């Protein structure tokens with residue numbers, strides 16, 4: 001379980017995240033929503049300690065994340081993988097090597113420097129790519145892939161870290177609708193099949209409702225909504241987004257699957273797979 005207490009981040013006189021309290025049980029898929037500048041990225045980046053909190057505490061099970069340094073901070077960053085909007089792959093390296101980077105903390109330094117990955121590591125990396133239907137791209141240069149393919153490579157790299165939690169900071173912001181769906185499906189799969197907690201910032205309320213169990217709404221650095229997709233009424237969206245509400249309330253098409261249909265499809269797919 002992740003437990004955040006009175007977490008605050010100030011930039012000069014400006015408070016970007018303001019005394020946030022939040023508890024996330026293991027295995028939830030959670031979206032952080034809210035208008036631009038609400039503090040969503042700052043909150044996620046504090047959890048991974050890419051941004052240092054000004055005040056407050058982050059705990060994960062029995063670890064005080066806010067106090068970690070050196071090797072223990074590195075271990076936390078292995079347990080808590082980040083997925084970024086711009087993928088953060090090494091463009092000139094092939095896809096498989098990019099995914100193997102996720103194994104670095106499981107590999108002695110001398111082996112990784114010499115690129116002496118074990119057969120097991122390569123098999124793990126390849127099966128992660130296959131899980132997201134991009135196994136055939138393993139030998140391609142990462143920079144030559146489409147945005148949606150690159151993001152699935154980044155999720156595969158996160159998965160092979162064997163994390164307890166994945167933080168995805170606007171993972172679909174630069175993708176077209178088809179790739180958006182493939183990347184959201186990949187995150188859902190990581191969550192449902194591996195029980196890994198996923199916490200993601202999303203601009204689309206409709207996607208957040210369709211894919212996530214729980215929505216956290218931020219406004220001016222504070223949490224002003226915390227509930228299920230069904231509880232996020234149009235009135236709650238208006239409270240969260242103010243005058244921008246009309247822009248973010250999308251009318252779902254009849255062809256779009258409902259959250260229950262998506263979850264049922266995943267449960268059925270998992271039941272069909274050999275153990």
Ligand SMILES: Nc1ncnc2c1ncn2[C@@H]1O[C@H](COP(=O)(O)OP(=O)(O)OP(=O)(O)O)[C@@H](O)[C@H]1O
Nearest residue numbers: 011014016034035036037038039040041042043201
């Ligand atoms: N390094 C920084 N220095 C000064 N101000 C910052 C810094 N990082 C973030 N901020 C400010 O903190 C506020 C919250 O930023 P943050 O990126 O967390 O918002 P967000 O909700 O993720 O927005 P978006 O959806 O546009 O990415 C913004 O007003 C931003 O300008």
